[in-house]
Amino acid sequence: MHPLKKLFSYAGAYRRDFRFATLYSIVNKFFDILPEVLIGVAVDIVVNGDKSFLAKQVLGGFGITDTWHQLILLGVLNVMIWGGESFFEYLLSVKWRNLAQNLQHDLRLDTYRHVQKLEMAYFENQRTGNLMSILNEDINQMERFLNGGANQIIQVVCSSIMVSAVFFALQPSLALISLLPVPAILIGAFWFQKRLAPRYAEVRVAAGDVSARLNNNLLGLATIKAFATEGFEARHIEEASDGYRKANARAIRVSSAITPVIRMAILAGFTATLVYGGWLTLHGELAVGAYSVLVFLTQRLLWPLTGLAEVADMYQRSMAAIDRAMDLLNTPINIPYEGRHFPVEAAKGELRFEQVGFSYGETPTLTEIDLQIPAGKTVAFVGSTGSGKSTLVKLLLRFYTANAGQILLDGQRIDELNLQDLRRAIGYVAQDSFLTDGTVADNIGYGMDDVSDADIAAAARAAEATEFIEKLPLGFATRIGERGQKLSGGQRQRLALARAILKNPPILILDEATSAVDNETEAAIQRSLDVVSRNRTTIVIAHRLSTIRQADCIYVMENGRITESGRHEALLAQNGAYAALWRLQTGERSANTAIPA
Known part of the structure; x- marks a missing residue:
């Protein structure tokens, strides 16, 4: 035409x-x-x-x-x-x-x-x-x-x-x-x-x-x-x-x-x-x-x-x-926004992955993923780069559509739900979170209407961000620059976490949220998570095992499959891939590791 x-x-x-x-x-x-x-x-x-x-x-x-x-x-x-x-x-x-x-x-x-x-x-x-x-x-x-x-x-x-x-x-x-x-x-x-x-x-x-x-x-x-x-x-x-x-x-x-x-x-x-x-x-x-x-x-x-x-x-x-x-x-929209509406405030946060498979190209990224995440529990995914951890989260957020199987939220297929309602039910903190060229308050309250200054301040306290915010020239009214360039990486992550806390979603996802921060910031974020994850379905993707050792269940992924699962202590006892990764990060040696002469 x-x-x-x-x-x-x-x-x-x-x-x-x-x-x-x-x-x-x-x-x-x-x-x-x-x-x-x-x-x-x-x-x-x-x-x-x-x-x-x-x-x-x-x-x-x-x-x-x-x-x-x-x-x-x-x-x-x-x-x-x-x-x-x-x-x-x-x-x-x-x-x-x-x-x-x-x-x-x-x-x-x-x-x-x-x-x-x-x-x-x-x-x-x-x-x-x-x-x-x-x-x-x-x-x-x-x-x-x-x-x-x-x-x-x-x-x-x-x-x-x-x-x-x-x-x-x-x-x-x-x-x-x-x-x-x-x-x-x-x-x-x-x-x-x-x-x-x-x-x-x-x-x-x-x-x-x-x-x-x-x-x-x-x-x-x-x-x-x-x-x-x-x-x-x-x-x-x-x-x-x-x-x-x-x-x-x-x-x-x-x-x-x-x-x-x-x-x-x-x-x-x-x-x-x-x-x-x-x-x-x-x-x-x-x-x-x-x-x-x-x-x-x-x-x-x-x-x-x-x-x-x-x-x-x-x-x-x-x-x-x-x-x-x-x-x-006129580019076709392959993931439709329309679907069955459901009240976000009524969502419990129970998730099920049933025979889920996905491929970015010809090589499978996920294969026959079966798992259930009970409402209010904290689960973690670990594994080498490219093992499929982040892809699971992207499928849950419907950034992509699974090639096989289905994902259910509270027993309902997510591909049948209204896309905006689904995403409103999920708080997402990525490794490189998007921040606008606005004020600190603007970024914490991003996407939410009619939030009070008191609510924003409470979310900042929960994310342990108040201390550095009060040191800024105008406090919560300080503009942080494009993509938050006036802040450090750790400060940006605390604002992103405060934003997710203020959203108060039934499901919280942290995708490598602590991978690029210092130990002090990691500890602060971990303390915040211990509080905000209570009675909330929380999914944590991490390379640092120290941040997920208290999770209710840890899944180890390799080549798009779940190879191990269990709590931290049980996985160490299995002496498998998770135990080897733990020893690598902590410097511990197993009992049968030979000590060079």
């Missing part, structure tokens, strides 16, 4: 605005060409006096044949025409600009909301910078086209029709010669347009590459500085920017040729009117006033066609941008 059809299909709510904006453009163009007609009428009045066309055919019945009176009437009409043209210029400008602003606002929000609903697997094959380019620059490009380009196209079409009608009414033979370049101009514009389309598609992709590279480097600036690779990354940016420049250059070579070609066609039409029309006037086959009208209208019609180059350029840039934005908006 053509990008413009996609846009009109999306913008159904704005069809009335489109109609009025188009109407204002047409009426404005009608008033815009009338002054040229008045010039011809004025010449006719001055030359022929009371025998002018206006006196004989229009005003004779009213007794207005005096030349001076005709000119006064012409002046009044001129004021009315210019007033009408200015009035509708204002109307079309307001209507088109507001339409552009409203449509780009809605499209950006709808596209962003849609992106938020896409499954996590989609983002594995996408670059953040490219998505940002679509949501920002591409949608802005569409707005720029609606701001001016759409009106220009409509007015070029209208002026062609209106001027052609005047030409054929006054002198059909001259019309055929003078307007002959118009089809050639339009055909040429479409010819150039087809060749511009793929080139501007390349431009938008190249723009996305630049945005992706910049976004990636800005997020990793600390690493770039630490490895002294500023020059290396600057060359990467140079390569991406050079690709964008070259893609634009290929489009420019084509778009720049449009104006010269159109100018030559305009020259032919204007010369034909000037010379052939003058010959007809000299031989009495065309009135002087009519000749004046046609000369001025030829320029009025043909000269604006030079703007087709700019319009075609803007049009193709916009179509490429609109195509990318609409394709993103």
